[in-house]
Amino acid sequence: MPRVAIVTGASSGVGAEFCKALDARGLDEIWLVARRKGALEEVASGLKTSSRVVPSDLSTPEGREEVARLVSIESPDIRFLVNCAGLGRFGDSFSIDAADTRSMMEVNMSSVVELTSACVPHMSPGSRIIALCSEAAYVAAYRLGVYAASKAFVRSYLDALRLEVEDRGISVLEVSPGWIDTPFIQGVESSCKAPAKVFGGIVSKEDVVAKALRDSDRGRRRSVCGLKTRATIGLAVHLPRFASWYWRRMWRRQGSPAAPF
Numbered sequence: 085m086p087r088v089a090i091v092t093g094a095s096s097g098v099g100a101e102f103c104k105a106l107d108a109r110g111l112d113e114i115w116l117v118a119r120r121k122g123a124l125e126e127v128a129s130g131l132k133t134s135s136r137v138v139p140s141d142l143s144t145p146e147g148r149e150e151v152a153r154l155v156s157i158e159s160p161d162i163r164f165l166v167n168c169a170g171l172g173r174f175g176d177s178f179s180i181d182a183a184d185t186r187s188m189m190e191v192n193m194s195s196v197v198e199l200t201s202a203c204v205p206h207m208s209p210g211s212r213i214i215a216l217c218s219e220a221a222y223v224a225a226y227r228l229g230v231y232a233a234s235k236a237f238v239r240s241y242l243d244a245l246r247l248e249v250e251d252r253g254i255s256v257l258e259v260s261p262g263w264i265d266t267p268f269i270q271g272v273e274s275s276c277k278a279p280a281k282v283f284g285g286i287v288s289k290e291d292v293v294a295k296a297l298r299d300s301d302r303g304r305r306r307s308v309c310g311l312k313t314r315a316t317i318g319l320a321v322h323l324p325r326f327a328s329w330y331w332r333r334m335w336r337r338q339g340s341p342a343a344p345f
Contacts, residue, residue: 091103106133172188212255220232282335
């Protein structure tokens with residue numbers, strides 16, 4: 085039975101970086117899951133480990149079912165499930181395009197739950213579930229409300245999942261970075277431009293992934309990369325209303341409440 089890693093959001097950014105890092109983990113195969121086949125093939129071409137490109141739109145039930153069906157048919161020994169697929173949009177929650185809102189909810193929440201549920205029966209003791217959560221999971225984030233709420237869901241889900249799979253010997257790691265230097269930033273600003281101050285403390289995808297795997301190796305529950313992000317999460321945990329006020333203040337200091345930024 086092949087030892088496999090499944091990585092979603094593998095076409096770029098943190099997902100692609102996880103594929104590169106897992107390339108040195110002695111696996112038999114890495115499955116790369118995302119919408120863009122060409123981008124997946126480009127990432128796969130740089131891997132030494134045998135890879136399988138799985139083009140799927142995880143914002144749709146059909147795309148998620150396609151991946152789940154492949155797992156069921158192949159029945160691999162899944163050593164790593166890395167959920168990196170994610171969507172975000174800036175803007176008041178009531179002004180973001182309804183299709184974008186649905187896609188955020190489907191990719192950020194439904195795909196994590198459905199793919200994890202499909203993979204757990206094929207995971208053995210020592211297997212690992214790693215999911216990209218966010219600093220935003222800890223803050224009621226002005227003009228990032230739907231995204232932040234979806235990541236708060238992921239955070240809560242992972243806490244419960246950790247208890248559910250404990251007896252199976254499966255570990256669960258929440259990876260909660262702040263802003264990462266990836267194309268995600270351009271995507272999140274596609275509907276609403278943010279003040280530059282919002283993006284303070286940007287970290288690299290290489291640092292996020294390296295720390296996540298170190299923390300996973302040590303059996304930790306959460307991985308947070310960057311001093312500013314750790315400080316923000318600590319503030320949000322102990323003073324949640326102040327953290328939300330400060331986030332909103334960063335927006336309002338550089339534009340009127342009615343302005344798009």
